[in-house]
Amino acid sequence: MKAYYLVKNGNSNNAFELRDINLSEPKADEVSIEVEAFGLNFADVMARLGYYKACPPLPTVIGYDVAGKVIKKGANVKDIEIGQRVTALTRFGGYATHVNTNQSGVVPIKDNTDATVATALATQYSTAYYAAEFSMNLQKGEHVLIQAAAGGVGTALTQLAKRKGCIVYGTAGSDEKLEYIKNNGVDFPINYRKQDFYEYIKAQKGEKSMDAIFDSIGGNYVKKGLKLLAPGGRLAMYGAAQIAGDSDKKSLYRQLKTLFGFGKYSPTQFFGNSQALIGVNMLQIGDFKPYILKQCMSDVVDLYNSGEIKPFIGKVYDAKDLAEAHNFLQKRKSVGKVVCKW
Numbered sequence: 037m038k039a040y041y042l043v044k045n046g047n048s049n050n051a052f053e054l055r056d057i058n059l060s061e062p063k064a065d066e067v068s069i070e071v072e073a074f075g076l077n078f079a080d081v082m083a084r085l086g087y088y089k090a091c092p093p094l095p096t097v098i099g100y101d102v103a104g105k106v107i108k109k110g111a112n113v114k115d116i117e118i119g120q121r122v123t124a125l126t127r128f129g130g131y132a133t134h135v136n137t138n139q140s141g142v143v144p145i146k147d148n149t150d151a152t153v154a155t156a157l158a159t160q161y162s163t164a165y166y167a168a169e170f171s172m173n174l175q176k177g178e179h180v181l182i183q184a185a186a187g188g189v190g191t192a193l194t195q196l197a198k199r200k201g202c203i204v205y206g207t208a209g210s211d212e213k214l215e216y217i218k219n220n221g222v223d224f225p226i227n228y229r230k231q232d233f234y235e236y237i238k239a240q241k242g243e244k245s246m247d248a249i250f251d252s253i254g255g256n257y258v259k260k261g262l263k264l265l266a267p268g269g270r271l272a273m274y275g276a277a278q279i280a281g282d283s284d285k286k287s288l289y290r291q292l293k294t295l296f297g298f299g300k301y302s303p304t305q306f307f308g309n310s311q312a313l314i315g316v317n318m319l320q321i322g323d324f325k326p327y328i329l330k331q332c333m334s335d336v337v338d339l340y341n342s343g344e345i346k347p348f349i350g351k352v353y354d355a356k357d358l359a360e361a362h363n364f365l366q367k368r369k370s371v372g373k374v375v376c377k378w
């Protein structure tokens with residue numbers, strides 16, 4: 037049994053080390069999984085760069101999602117059988133050939149489900165589903181803005197919003213990505229490296245025109261987004277990719293710029309406009325409302341099985357090329373999901 041340990045913050049080439057591991061017996065609420073594929077998430081890049089507070093001290097094994105086969109289970113696990121293939125959300129530990137994880141983040145998949153697709157369903161689709169269904173309660177005909185729409189969560193959000201009959205505005209950072217988000221269902225694609233998204237939407241539809249905004253960039257993107265929010269609108273913030281920047285070095289300047297970029301808000305402004313600013317953090321949902329995490333995971337697997345959502349696997353790496361995969365995601369080259377296979 038092996039795992040890639042994050043041993044050093046900074047450049048991906050020096051960050052990981054393959055080590056032998058011993059897997060402990062699963063606890064009462066855990067299953068042990070033999071991993072076929074593990075997914076990368078942007079939070080992993082933030083952890084590598086040293087920005088992710090929830091990351092355990094180094095050396096540690098990061099990784100939020102795996103697909104594989106259950107090889108052991110704890111006494112309380114009733115609805116998952118040994119031998120079943122599953123998609124699983126791991127609270128770290130995913131970059132491994134074997135991992136134990138709590139049953140609340142584990143859902144069976146069909147025998148013919150591609151393992152790489154299954155990893156996308158865990159963190160990225162479940163986050164998008166929770167945000168779209170539970171936090172934002174998207175309605176037919178609503179105008180929705182999705183930031184970083186070409187990414188893993190962005191791809192999922194677009195499909196879920198279109199499924200609800202929303203009109204989708206989406207941003208991405210290159211013309212190739214624009215083509216991708218258009219094909220994925222975005223009605224109004226915006227290359228935000230060429231055009232300010234706020235000015236574009238203001239010119240097209242005016243301020244106060246978006247019913248729902250999904251923001252994973254943070255800072256001044258949230259501030260500008262709030263100006264575009266209609267009365268009755270909701271803005272969900274679920275990431276702060278802006279902090280990462282292009283450098284491998286941690287930057288206090290970028291952290292402060294992002295923090296001050298948010299601006300200041302008073303509850304009365306939200307009350308007055310009947311608006312909401314909503315935070316989404318799936319770690320907290322997993323810890324405090326595990327039954328909701330389970331429901332989100334089960335629902336996205338059902339939607340996948342019925343053909344209503346289609347994860348896009350942008351790139352698959354051999355696990356030995358983990359450093360390259362990390363760099364690819366960090367440098368904003370990816371669309372959809374980035375996955376490593378053992």
Ligand SMILES: NC(=O)c1ccc[n+]([C@@H]2O[C@H](COP(=O)([O-])OP(=O)(O)OC[C@H]3O[C@@H](n4cnc5c(N)ncnc54)[C@H](OP(=O)(O)O)[C@@H]3O)[C@@H](O)[C@H]2O)c1
Pocket residue numbers: 076077078079159160163184185186187188189190207208209210213252253274275276277278279280281282316317318319365366368369370371372
């Ligand atoms: N709160 C939660 O529970 C939760 C769960 C999952 C994910 N997330 C967050 O959701 C976001 C998306 O996650 P993901 O795994 O699906 O990643 P992703 O969207 O596939 O990758 C991140 C994308 O963010 C965009 N981006 C914009 N500004 C950036 C900047 N300054 N530096 C780097 N990238 C920038 C890039 O797309 P462009 O080139 O198109 O700009 C990049 O490809 C991340 O912020 C992640 O932390 C949060």
